[in-house]
Amino acid sequence: MNLPTVSVVICNYNYAQFLVECIESVLNQSYAAHQVIVIDDGSTDNSIEIAESFGEQIILVKKKNGGQISGYNEGFSLCTADAIIFLDADDALEPNALIWVAERFTPDVVKVQYKLKVVDQDSNPTGSVLPSSLDSGNLKNELLLKGKLYKSPPGSGNAYRVATLKKLFPLPSDSHDLHGADYFCIYGISLLGEVASISEPLFRYRVHAPAEAARNALSFGNALKSADPITRANKRWQRLKSWVADWSEQQYLIPGQFIDFTQQKVFYAAAILKADRFIERIDIFAEQFDWLMLAINSRDDFNVLKKIAALVWVISLPFCTKSLRIYLSKKMCNP
Structure with missing residues (x-):
């Protein structure tokens, strides 16, 4: 059987400290990458020097800083393989990732997805493998x-x-949001064919804090750096709607509001933890409750007990002491 070729585009901005591990993880695959393309998005550290040390093993593109979307667009324009992976420079592939991926690309499949191992900034495994489940079909x-x-x-x-x-x-660029390229690829391509899932963790996802610090902070990976993540998420959803309408010539209509408990639980916890006054926490609860209930009910991978537990967490969080709010939020949201 002829397996599809796979190119890997590494998007880098000031990740010199992780770049060697990332590039070597691609070059050392059991099934060789068709291309290894490194897009440097105007780094100001010594990323260029590190990338150049790999010589002709990689294709290096040096560009002005323009954000993740511009990096995806540049890398994709150079791809000559059958399949492509956009690898963040602070992540790394497991040694057999490409062979697993290539073998799953049957004729109807347009995307292959796989789980991740969470590591800290020093590449030490945290013990977490995420997501707990993946959709397919x-x-x-x-x-x-x-x-x-x-x-x-x-x-x-x-x-x-x-x-x-x-x-x-x-991909569509927006001067107010230069990132989210993966968001458009992940959900846009699901309209054009089937998604296949691999339950094995095939890459290492880096959380940018030492393991001890990560345990004492509320975060989900490296997301939610915006001061107002709910507004940003809703704006990105509206951009997705508009973008799909443009390229599909109105063939597809997307609802006005998105549903995703993975994101919404972090939005909710972050807002509750910022609110010192009880009345502020109650207002947040009232504003987000219906949205959170829709999200919990949409999780067909949750059994009844998990849905009840999620509901109890949502209802109880505003009423807890500060230390308990922090503890419960970390338990629910941290990877």
């Missing part, structure tokens, strides 16, 4: 009829069929 109606973001890993955990991805590129 024809997921188009989940997005179009329910506004539901199917269960997917972040950017480095996805491989795309290049011929299908050509229908989506170049």
Whole structure:
């Protein structure tokens, strides 16, 4: 059987300290990458020097800083393989990742996704493997009829069929949001074919804090750096709607609001933890309750007990002491 070729595009901005590990993880694959393309997005550290040390083993592109979306667009324009992985420079592939991915690209599959191992900034495993479950199959109606973001890993955990991805590129840029390239690829491509999932963790996802510090902070990976993540998430959803309408010529209509408990629980916890006054926490609870209930009910991977536990967490969080709020939020949200 002829396996599809796979190119890997490494998007880097000031990740010199992780770049060697990332590039070597691709070069040392049991199934060789067709291309290893490194897009440096205007780094000001010694990333260029490190990348150049790999010589002709990689294709190095040096560009002005323009954000993740511009990096994806540049890397995709150079891809000549059958499939492509966009690998963040602070992540790394497991040694057999590409062979696992290549073997899962059957004719109907347009995206292969796989789980991740969480590591700290020193590459030490935290013991977490995420997501707990992944969706697969024809997921188009989940997005179009329910506004539901199917269960997917972040950017480095996805491989795309290049011929299908050509229908989506170049990705839409926005001066107010230069990132979220993986968001558009992940959910846009699900409208064009089937998604296959691999339960094995095939890449290492880095959380940018030592293990001890990570345990004492509320975060989900490296997301939610914005001061107002709910507003940013809703704006990105509206951009997704507009973008899909443009390239699909109004063939697809997406609901006005998205549903994703993975994101919404972190939005909720972050807002509650920032609110010192009880009345402020009650207001947050009232504003987000209906949204959170929709999200919990949409999780078909949750049994009744898990849904009840999530509901109890939502209701009880505003009433807890500060130390208990922090503890419960970390238990629910941290990877």
